[in-house]
Amino acid sequence: MSKKKKVTPEGIEVREKPLGLRIWNNRGHYLMFLPVFLFVLIICYWPMLGIRYSFMEYKAGPAAPTWTGLTHFQRMFSNTAFWDAFRNTLILSIVKLFLSTFASVVVSIFLNEMGSLFMKKSLQTIIYLPHFMSWAVVASIFTLILSPSSTGMLNGMLRDWGILGANDSNIHFLADEGLWRPIFYLINIWKETGWGTIIFLATLSGISPELYEAADIDGATRMQKMMYVTLPALSNTIITVLILNLAKVMNLFESVFVLYNPAVYSVSDVIGTYIYRQTFTVARPDYGYSTAVGLFRSLVGCILVLICNHASKKVRGRGIV
Amino acid sequence: MKRRILSVTTAVALTAALLMTACGGGSTGSSGSGDSGAGTTTAAGGASSGGSESSGGSGEYQLTNIKVIVDGTVNSVKQETEFQRTTRDAFIPQLEAAISERIGHDITIDFEVGDHSKYSEYVGRMFVSEQYPDVMIMSAAMMRQYQDTGLLWDMSEAYANAEFQNRIQLTGIAESMKDSQGRLYGFAPTYGNGCITYIKQAWLDNCGINGDDIKTYDDFYNMLKTFTQGDPDGNGVDGDTYGFISAGLIGTEAPWTNYMAEFWQDAYPNIVQGEDGVWYDGFQTDATKAALERLKQAYYVDKVIDPDSYTAGTKQAREKWWGAEQVGSAGVFSYWAGNWYNNLITNLGKNDLDDRVYELAPIEEIKNSWGGYLNREAPVWVIIDDGDGDDSREQAIFDAFLDTMLDGDKIQTLWTYGPEGVTWSTEAEEFVTNPDDPDKRKEYSYAEGEFHMRPDLADPNTIAGKNHLDPALVVSPLTNGYVSSNDNQDISNKFFTDNCVDAPASPTSPTYSERSAEIMDARDVAISSVVVQGGDVDAAMDTYKATVGTLVDQILEELNSAE
Structure with missing residues (x-):
């Protein structure tokens, strides 16, 4: 041999x-x-055996799960509510990602430009705080602010400012299909922008002062220094943050769950909330269906990660996985 | 060499720790100290909880432990606050001692409390992880979804032979719980209760309205308009109040319409059985269309319903109704009869508001269609069938836990009023509520042997409420003469029982139990598009049919072919 x-x-x-x-x-x-x-x-692969339930009828009760083939996937793909949720997940997540990243970059640059260290630290603390509030609390606060009743704060302000007339009805912000998404983005920006600045501020603090000194010698204005020194130095971090977060776009749930309602399902329902209702609002759910939807979501997430990895290799010369 | 020994030792230690953790996790999962209700009966597996001994044939089974799962309706076993834990620590030993004395041997009871607002989710999770209690509370709708699965024990025979049978005054409840073949899977110790429409008497007085004159929907609607456009709270400003507030435009469980009965009237927006025995979709009826038009007029056009009602939960609606700030509040609120009538009065008083509450009798449109306010299907206690073909264990659970619950005496008193010496007493006692407020101060004095409720542990200015069984709703009353003298509660219970009819039974179909969420989604979207967004009713109905029409037809087919 x-x-x-x-x-x-x-x-x-x-x-x-x-x-x-x-x-x-x-x-x-x-x-x-x-x-x-x-x-x-044990922790990562053993639970994955649960994937088999997406091909089974799996209900609470003494009967053992039974194989049903692709039935759940047929039901899922023929359901318009599922596709609405899929579309909304992508739209809400991706728009939110770009807006939040943009806001974080802008705020980071402004903070970096601030001369007073005390003001800078104070502002940083203030804008970090919303990140530590739970989504339930955030939703309660904004539900009160946006309330359509006569005691609603924003409606009252619009009336005081004359934007809403005596004969105009109060605006039901969270039940208006046209307003729900912008409000959702704004609340997300309010909550997460501060936290998002951390990584950008860290990058900014690493830019060599010599680059700014050279720009000064060349007679660059403050705006020109931001455009030609700061932003190029940040670009690699911006792309990294975008790519890493793009892989998580399918995980949207809590922020939507606490703010949506049936009047705006068409623009707000995401896969996470769709799975929740199909599973926990019925008397005897088939967990096989929920698993099938979850599996689909994971597959899409996986594909996004691979796309991001490919994009990362193209842009940065190295992948993220 | 030393490095190698170190690496080998570290690796072995880490591996051992990991394996022990994994094994430990599994052990914990099956011994049941978590919130999954473990350590319990393995349904259909033939094994029962650790605390049981079988000595042979039927009737000789000696039960030594019962695992019980309840929702938030058993007040004396809650354990979220220190006061609740004190009550629980007194209640469970007293109950165990009383039951042990009754059945002739010692028994322990493990209570686990599921999240009340997510109880269905909690139960589903528990069952899927094969963690079964011995006995548990279910809503009637939930029981119907599980009754054909083999999970629940058919207690027809046990119920018929129960010791309490000769004292039962309301036999119809158990009859209505039986399936088409006469099998009984749930024990309802009380009837279901329902909602009454409450009006702030002060607002009626301020607007010059006599509650007794509100007989029809037009009368009712005119009152709401007066409350909305006038100055019912007497603060000198017109139009800063609302007529009606509700927790949602439609309920989250059967009978669906009880928070807005005057608007829904004869409509029943769910799958329902007609008088001819045929199941149909009540949402796709002219009655529902008319109800949606009424709701649209009230909510979207005239705005007599507080717009927060659309997204409000019950807590928000209640607190807005009785809140100290009456600007933006509403005059009318439909809520549960009995104990909640007393709570509404108490909370208005706490906020220094006029605490007189008028109970509105069903308007003609409700009387002429249903006959009265809807009495929901009663929650039930079910016993989990271990599937071993031998009923002795299940019979022992029934005898120890359910049969004794209505003994008319000691055990029923515990279930009704909670632990002796904590929430109630028969010892001579004197106490004062609101001692510092001359207007609300009340002195209580009781002689030795006189039954009375004691001050509430959490709020000594109020008297403790009931535990689980409402004495006014129970199917078999106490025989020991222990009666709580809460006039408000009694008045409300009597008012409701005089003005209620049983709500329709929930549908039982495999497809409905699995996919009802899709129908509810489509229904909620249709209601929202009409009532909240002012859309066209027919268009909303067309969308509903296009979305779930086929699914509804399939469910109706299942239901009607099963009859």
Whole structure:
């Protein structure tokens, strides 16, 4: 029996040792790797066996799950509510991502330009705070502010300013299909912009002061320095942040769940909320269907990650996975 | 060498820790200390909870432990606050002692409380993870979805032979719970209760309206307009109040219409069985179309309904109604009868508002269609069938837990009023509520042996309320003469029972139980498009039919072919 041979980087042909022997020779390393391997298997891969339920009827009760083939996927793809939710997920997530990133970049540059360190630190603290509020609290606050009743704060202000006349009805902001998405984006920007500036401010602090000094010598204005020094230095970070967040666009749930209602399902319902209603508002749900929708969502998320990886390789010369 | 020993030792330790964690996790999951209700019966598996011993044939089963899952309606087992934990710590031992004494051997009871507002979700999660209690509370609708699965024990025979049978005064409830073949899977110790339309008496007085004159929808609507356009709260400003507030335009569970009965009138926007026994979609009827037009007029056009009603939950609606700030509040609110009538009065008083509340009798349109306010299907206690073909364990659970619940004496008193010495007492006692407020100050004095409720632990200025069984709603009353003297509650319960009819039964169909969310979504969208956005009713109905018409037809086919 001939032994396998391999060529070393130096071009010398050597006989390859059997796998068992190689493992034995490196047993210390394999043993050290074992906990990680088991951890990954138990925590990451074992739960994935649940994917099989997307091909089964799986209801609460004593009956064991039964195979149903692609029934759940047929139901899902023939359901207009599912496609509405899929479309809304992509629109809301991607628009939110770009708006939030843009807002974070702008605020970061402004903060970076501030001369007073005290003001800068104070402002940073203030704009970070909303990030730490739960979505339930945020929704309660904005529901009160946007209330269509006579005690609603924003409607009252619009009336005081004369924008709403005596004969005009109060605006039902959260039940208006045309207004819901802009309000959703605004609330997200309010909540997350501050937190989003952290990574940009870190990058900004790493820009060499020599670049600004050189620009000063060349007679650049403050705006020109921002345009030709700061932004180019930030561009790589902006792209990285966008790419990393693009991979998470399918995970939208909580922010929508606390703000939406049936009047705006057509523009607000996302896959997460769709799965929630199909599963938890019926007396005896088929978890197989929920799993099928979840599997589809994961697949789309996976494809987005691969696209992002490809885009990252193109733009930055290296991938993210 | 040292490095190698260190790496090997570390790796072994980490691996061992990981494996122990994994095993430990599994162990925890099956021993049941989490909120999943573990450590319980394995339904259909033949095994029962650890605290049971079988000594042979039927009738000889000795039950030593019962695992119970309840929603938020058993007040004495809640444990969110210190006061609730104090009550629970007193209640469970008293209940165990009383039941042990009754059945002749010691028994322990483990109570687990599911999130009341997400109970259905909680139960579904528990069942899917195969964590089954011995006995639990379900809504009637939930019971109907599970009754054909083999999960629930048919208690027809046990119920018929129950000790409390000779004391039952309301036999119709159990009859209505039976399936088409006469099997009974749930025990309803009380009737369901329903909603009454309440009006602030002060607002009626300020507007010169006599509540007794409100007989028809037109009378009712004119009152709402007066409340909306006039100055019912007497603050000198017209038009800063609303006529009506509600928690949603439609309920989240059967009987769906009870928060806005005057507007829905004869409509029943769900799949329902007609008098001829044929199931049909009540949402696709002319009655529903007319109701949507009424709601549109009131909500979108005349704005006599507080617009917050569309998204408000029950807590928000209640607090807005009785809030200290009456600007933006409403005069009319439909809510539960009995205990909640007392709560409404109490909370108006707490906010220094006129606490007189008028109970509106059903208007003619409701009387002429349904006959009165809808009494929802009663919540039930069910027993999980272990599927071993031997009923002795289930019978033992029924005997120990459900049969004793209506013993008319000690155990029923605990279920009705909570733990003795904490929420009620028969010892001589004197106490004062609101001692610092001369207007509300009230002195209580009781002689030895006299039954009375004690001050509420959480709010010593109020008297403790009921535990689980409402004495006014229970099918078999107490025989020991222990009666709580809450006049408001009694008045409201009597008013409701005099003016109610049973709500239609919930549908039982495999497709409905699995896919009703799609129908509810389409229904809610249709209602919103008409009432909130002022859209056309026929267009909304067309969209509804196009979205779920086929699904509804399939469900109707299942229901009607099963009859």
